[in-house]
Amino acid sequence: MKITGIALKEIAHRKVNFLLSCLSVAVAASVFILANGLLESTSLQTEEIIAQKEIETRNHMASLEDDMRKHMKGLGFNIYIFPEGQDMSEVYDKGFASKTMPEEYVTKLANSSIVMINHLLPTLTQKVTWPEQQRTVILIGIRGEVPMAHRNPMKPLVDPVEQGFIALGYELHNALKLKVGDKIMLLEKEFTVKMCHDERGSKDDITIWMNLTECQELLDKKGRINAILALECNCATIDRLAEIRKELSAILPGTKIIEKGSQALARAEARMSAKQTAAKQIAILKSQRDALRAKRESLAAMLVPFIGIMSLAGICLLTFINTKDRISEVGLFLAIGIKSGAILALFLVRSFIVGLGGGILGVLSSAFIIRVAGGTYFNNYTVQQLMSVELSLVIIIAMPVFACLASWIPSFWASRQDPAEILRND
Amino acid sequence: MTDALIHIKGLTKSYSSKAVGKVLAVQNVDLELNKGDFIALKGPSGCGKTTLLLAAGALLSPDAGEVLIKGRNPYKLSQPERSAFRAENLGFVFQSFHLVPYLTVMENVMLCELAGSGKDIKTCVTELLEKFGLTKRLKHLPSELSVGEQQRVALARAICSGASIILADEPTGNLDTENGKRVLEYLADFAKNGGAVLMVTHDHNAGDYAFRHVDMVDGKIIQQ
Ligand SMILES: Nc1ncnc2c1ncn2[C@@H]1O[C@H](COP(=O)(O)OP(=O)(O)OP(=O)(O)O)[C@@H](O)[C@H]1O
Ligand SMILES: [Mg+2]
Numbered sequence: 001m002k003i004t005g006i007a008l009k010e011i012a013h014r015k016v017n018f019l020l021s022c023l024s025v026a027v028a029a030s031v032f033i034l035a036n037g038l039l040e041s042t043s044l045q046t047e048e049i050i051a052q053k054e055i056e057t058r059n060h061m062a063s064l065e066d067d068m069r070k071h072m073k074g075l076g077f078n079i080y081i082f083p084e085g086q087d088m089s090e091v092y093d094k095g096f097a098s099k100t101m102p103e104e105y106v107t108k109l110a111n112s113s114i115v116m117i118n119h120l121l122p123t124l125t126q127k128v129t130w131p132e133q134q135r136t137v138i139l140i141g142i143r144g145e146v147p148m149a150h151r152n153p154m155k156p157l158v159d160p161v162e163q164g165f166i167a168l169g170y171e172l173h174n175a176l177k178l179k180v181g182d183k184i185m186l187l188e189k190e191f192t193v194k195m196c197h198d199e200r201g202s203k204d205d206i207t208i209w210m211n212l213t214e215c216q217e218l219l220d221k222k223g224r225i226n227a228i229l230a231l232e233c234n235c236a237t238i239d240r241l242a243e244i245r246k247e248l249s250a251i252l253p254g255t256k257i258i259e260k261g262s263q264a265l266a267r268a269e270a271r272m273s274a275k276q277t278a279a280k281q282i283a284i285l286k287s288q289r290d291a292l293r294a295k296r297e298s299l300a301a302m303l304v305p306f307i308g309i310m311s312l313a314g315i316c317l318l319t320f321i322n323t324k325d326r327i328s329e330v331g332l333f334l335a336i337g338i339k340s341g342a343i344l345a346l347f348l349v350r351s352f353i354v355g356l357g358g359g360i361l362g363v364l365s366s367a368f369i370i371r372v373a374g375g376t377y378f379n380n381y382t383v384q385q386l387m388s389v390e391l392s393l394v395i396i397i398a399m400p401v402f403a404c405l406a407s408w409i410p411s412f413w414a415s416r417q418d419p420a421e422i423l424r425n426d
Numbered sequence: 427m428t429d430a431l432i433h434i435k436g437l438t439k440s441y442s443s444k445a446v447g448k449v450l451a452v453q454n455v456d457l458e459l460n461k462g463d464f465i466a467l468k469g470p471s472g473c474g475k476t477t478l479l480l481a482a483g484a485l486l487s488p489d490a491g492e493v494l495i496k497g498r499n500p501y502k503l504s505q506p507e508r509s510a511f512r513a514e515n516l517g518f519v520f521q522s523f524h525l526v527p528y529l530t531v532m533e534n535v536m537l538c539e540l541a542g543s544g545k546d547i548k549t550c551v552t553e554l555l556e557k558f559g560l561t562k563r564l565k566h567l568p569s570e571l572s573v574g575e576q577q578r579v580a581l582a583r584a585i586c587s588g589a590s591i592i593l594a595d596e597p598t599g600n601l602d603t604e605n606g607k608r609v610l611e612y613l614a615d616f617a618k619n620g621g622a623v624l625m626v627t628h629d630h631n632a633g634d635y636a637f638r639h640v641d642m643v644d645g646k647i648i649q650q
Contacts, residue, residue: 006526006529006540009528013528329524331524332518332524333540335485337510337511337512337514337542337587338509339506339509341506420480420485424486
């Protein structure tokens with residue numbers, strides 16, 4: 001006769017109490033598993049939405065990039081070519097170069113077989129004080145377009161300024177009340193105003209444009225320029241700047257090249273901002289997921305212990321009823337010399353079996369509930385996705401311990417009964 | 427001193443209940459149960475017979491006086507030691523048989539294994555059950571037995587542990603005359619074969635079987 005054997009026979013004898021106890025454990029186990037499953041399904045779903053969103057963004061970005069590539073192929077972009085040895089930080093700071101290069105560079109470039117650049121504009125730019133007017137201006141000497149030797153002459157993009165004429169930025173003609181045709185002294189030389197530009201809100205507003213040769217004479221920089229503006233460049237590849245640099249370095253070694261704002265750049269910016277927007281959406285989604293999860297977690301944090309305690313109380317009560325039912329049995333056991341420890345063990349083994357049965361029942365019924373109600377409550381996830389084998393095992397192992405704890409007090413009470421008291425009342 | 431199996435000296439036991447206050451159940455009782463003795467303890471209801479039996483059976487600690495079983499005072503032992511001592515020396519039979527309802531006849535009798543020293547009692551049990559005419563009932567549950575059979579199972583359980591003393595509280599109380607006689611026969615037989623029996627009874631037939639009669643009134647023994 002083994003204690004386990006006796007416990008099993010007792011269970012078979014008092015089935016109702018056993019089944020109710022198992023049910024009590026199963027409810028606790030199921031509540032735990034289902035609460036967990038609910039949390040898991042929310043997480044999984046948001047994760048899926050986020051993954052979906054990320055794929056969408058990536059595809060969208062790819063299509064934008066493709067788009068840009070197509071556009072850029074046909075779209076001209078502009079570059080500045082600066083003299084060798086020019087400190088570029090100075091260029092970004094002041095807007096023009098302090099170093100100069102020979103004007104023949106333009107001719108050299110124009111006569112080369114370079115196919116990527118459509119228009120070439122040599123300029124000489126310098127900040128000077130306009131002594132006659134006591135103000136600082138930017139003086140730009142322009143020559144107009146240099147015809148490309150190997151191609152038919154094209155319509156020039158920028159009208160050159162003829163000798164003896166100047167074009168004025170808004171701030172200048174506005175402040176000095178000058179209009180086209182007026183004559184004005186600049187660096188001891190008389191010029192006729194050929195053009196008054198509208199307000200642009202940039203350095204252009206304090207700029208004077210004049211003929212390049214005249215500008216070189218005035219600034220004492222004969223035959224020199226400090227930038228070449230190359231307009232409507234075209235490239236086959238995306239990394240166009242590198243491609244142009246490669247070509248130019250062969251013709252004008254040492255020169256520095258930067259890109260001037262273009263439509264293509266604007267497109268790239270739009271692409272960037274689309275990417276940022278998508279990232280923002282994903283971040284919002286994630287924070288919504290976290291908030292929902294926190295909400296459900298706090299609900300579970302309340303519900304699980306509550307059901308746990310109810311189930312604990314249930315098992316405790318059912319065990320107490322069981323010990324009451326068996327009190328005469330306990331009296332006899334004690335009278336014939338079975339020790340209290342063995343009687344305690346007898347009850348605890350029963351509780352262990354209750355916990356094991358209840359745990360398995362709980363796992364199975366949870367799986368069943370997820371299967372049946374998966375569409376309504378668990379976002380259509382499968383049992384395998386929401387109930388890990390580990391969790392199920394932990395439940396099946398933990399529930400017997402839980403049941404033993406719950407039944408400890410009544411079991412202990414039973415094992416400490418006074419047999420004389422029980423037998424005398426026979 | 428004495429080689430009595432149970433020696434009771436000046437035993438006094440009282441209960442205190444809230445309703446009635448203190449109740450003197452047994453007062454200054456002396457009794458000896460020797461090897462081969464079969465004592466019938468008689469008396470009116472409430473006179474303290476069960477109390478005396480439980481005290482003699484190492485189940486109820488007396489207020490005063492001494493109980494020696496085989497020369498040892500069980501109340502000076504620790505709880506687990508006293509349990510082991512009971513398992514080894516004493517067998518109990520009660521009016522309601524206290525059979526475990528979910529265990530078979532065989533299993534009920536074998537229960538003392540759980541308490542016992544671990545010696546093999548299976549052959550002894552089989553012989554005993556055969557003697558009690560229960561061979562065909564070994565796999566039956568108590569609920570499937572007649573009352574007479576049930577009491578014989580309880581008796582078998584009391585004896586099979588190898589105990590030399592049987593304490594019985596109205597063992598025939600629930601039995602018809604015929605079954606009662608059979609139980610009394612078995613008890614007498616047990617005493618004759620070197621055991622000792624202390625039996626509380628109201629049974630008129632007990633006189634034909636018991637070797638000694640003890641009468642109790644109001645917690646005192648009036649005639650031995
Ligand atoms: N737990 C208790 N508390 C108070 N009084 C008790 C308690 N148990 C028994 N008594 C009283 O002690 C006395 C002796 O009881 P006991 O059970 O020994 O009598 P008995 O002779 O066995 O009676 P019966 O023949 O009816 O079984 C009775 O008067 C009873 O009322
Ligand atoms: Mg009594």
